[in-house]
Amino acid sequence: MLLSNLLSGKNELAEEVWVALRECTPVVLGVVPFGITCGIMGLTAKMSGIETILMSVFVFAGASQFIGITMLGAGITGWGILMLTTLLVNLRHLIMGSSLAPYMVRLPFPLQAFMAFFLTDEAYALTISRIHKTRYSVPYQLTVSIVLYLVWVLATITGVVLGGYISDPLTWGLDFAMPATFLVLLIPLLADRISLIVFAIAAVVSVIAALYLPGKWYIIIACLIASLIGGLLEEDSEHAQ
């Protein structure tokens, strides 16, 4: 009895890891060209190969790294200004962390602290869509997180090594892989009236904000406004019932 429980537990774990590997593959393919570009950019900004790779190993945040490398390349080396920019670019992770908090706060503290390091846009999108489809799963989030991390570091190394030989992979249109996979995660969520309204508001606000605000502010502003209105509409419909 105990053995069969143990075995079924093991099967469940293997199943969860397998599903995670399958579902993260397309997203991972979308990350590769960005990692390679990051490696190439580091070299063009006169950073050494080791510096560029270590940045991917420790920081592990695509947008912040691109902006940080660009600033270093432009001769902006002030520590404070680089930290402030990183903070602003990454503020969206606070919202993603809050969104996963109801599921993650029950976990052992060291595990939370460990998984938080890997909380990228991609890992968040996959994990939250898994929650909507079935339920929150630690092995799923861990698998997705670690695969994305390894691929990011390996792609950066590839970019550093091949730097001189290949042109910028983002000009091939490979960067389209990311919005395409996010679309598959988004569309099943648009199943009710409030979600569609939230979608419309986020679309309009993000485009307007992207036109007029620097950096990644458009994500934060659009997300805050649209989800807040969604929450208020939800409250109204609860009172109406």
Next chain:
Amino acid sequence: MRSEVFYIIIGMTLVTYFTRFGALALFRFTGVPIWLNRWLKYVPVAILTSLIVPLLLLPKGYLDISLHNDYLIAGIVAAFVAYKSRNIIATLGLGMSVMFVLKLL
């Protein structure tokens, strides 16, 4: 490695980690408040939308709603396939194929 770059990498690592762990560390003691929970319900839709839509409508940093915008055309195809199939491989395969053909044209 230059010490200047070393301190920048360490700083960026700590700041990034703070944004990823901050919310969890805070709610660990208080739990997630009910009003916030209601608000958070629509965060996935809002955040995915604001990640995707500007990438498709402003791929070069300015608003481009035209047939010359490859990202928009491939995005519409991908959205249609995603809606019909709910399949990530089919969506990515067809979307990337369209993108590739448009880039060749």
